[in-house]
Amino acid sequence: MTELSILPASAADAAELARLNGLFNGATLTPAEQAEHLRAAASTERALLAWVDGRAVGFTCLRFARLITTALPYAEVTELFVEEAFRRRGIARALLAEAEVLARGLGAPGIILFTGLKNETAQAFYRAVGYHDYAITMRKVFGG
Secondary structure, eight states: OOOEEEEEOOGGGHHHHHHHHHHHHOOOOOHHHHHHHHHHHTTTEEEEEEEETTEEEEEEEEEEEOOSSOSSOEEEEEEEEEOGGGOSSSHHHHHHHHHHHHHHHTTOSOOEEOOOTTOHHHHHHHHHTTOOOOOOOOOOOOOO
């Protein structure tokens, strides 16, 4: 029997979060650097880890902020990743559901998330769990 738990990431989980972040984003943060990122972002972003039988297999990050133009806080899923060997087991769905609980608890009226224009698999998943097309996101990369 597989036991799944979704828990807030702490500094003690930094090595696992750094490992998963590396698999997803190619990030090369050391556990100490990842712990510092968790600490520095704690007032505006939180990470949740998915654990299966004591092993971290996925994560999501929820950014939240007060906006100047509205009384309601803003919530955004900035990352959602599950290791390939653990996909199609409901883990991403559980991570996203827990992020939604967290966002509601912070007073946000909903969640915004971004995914790649060509990432049709992710788009289908998000639609299946109740998300819909909302906006076009644009980016400018500064030279350097």
